[in-house]
Amino acid sequence: SVSLQIIQNEPLVFNMNKGLALTLLSNLIKNAILHNRPDGTVTISLSEKQLTIRNSGSEKPLDPDFVFNRFARHSTNENSTGLGLAIVKSISSNYNLYIRHSFNGEHIFSITFP
Numbered sequence: 849s850v851s852l853q854i855i856q857n858e859p860l861v862f863n864m865n866k867g868l869a870l871t872l873l874s875n876l877i878k879n880a881i882l883h884n885r886p887d888g889t890v891t892i893s894l895s896e897k898q899l900t901i902r903n904s905g906s907e908k909p910l911d912p913d914f915v916f917n918r919f920a921r922h923s924t925n926e927n928s929t930g931l932g933l934a935i936v937k938s939i940s941s942n943y944n945l946y947i948r949h950s951f952n953g954e955h956i957f958s959i960t961f962p
Contacts, residue, residue, distance in 0.1 A: 850881050850884050850887075850888050850889065850890055851887075851888070851889045851890070852889075852890050852891075852892070853889065853891045853892070854892045854894075855892070855894070856893075857893065857894065858895045858896040859894075859896070860894045860895065860896060860897070860898075860961065862943075862961050864943055868939050868943075871935060872935075872939045872940070875932040875935055875936050876901050876932075876936055876957055877890070877892070877901060878932065879932055879933065880901050880902075880903035880957075883903070883906065883955075884903050884904060885905060885906075888903060888904040888905065889904045890903045890904075897960060897961045898958060898959065898960050898961065899961075900956060900957070901956075901957045902954045902956045902957075903955050904954050905954075909951035909955075910949055910951065910955065912949060915949045916933050916934055916936070916937040916947070916949075917934060936957075940959060944962050945959050945960065945962070946959070947959045
């Protein structure tokens with residue numbers, strides 16, 4: 849099981865295509881859950897200009913030069929196509945959003961809105 853926490857510090861308002869917004873969010877949240885450890889945590893934080901999704905997945909950082917590439921697979925999960933984060937990056941780029949991955953013992957995906 850995975851523990852999910854949502855923290856909304858401030859409302860985040862941004863206009864975008866509903867289908868693309870759903871794809872962007874579902875890919876990030878699905879990855880945070882699927883690539884987590886047993887009894888792990890997922891934290892989704894919202895502020896006026898930023899969405900952050902953290903998970904307690906693998907104890908190793910992902911390669912920052914590779915993480916958003918198509919067909920990049922960061923686990924041995926046979927159901928992974930390696931396309932989810934590439935799609936997230938593409939949608940983000942289309943809307944001039946800045947996405948990055950960082951690691952501090954947790955995997956952190958942050959999207960900064962203009």
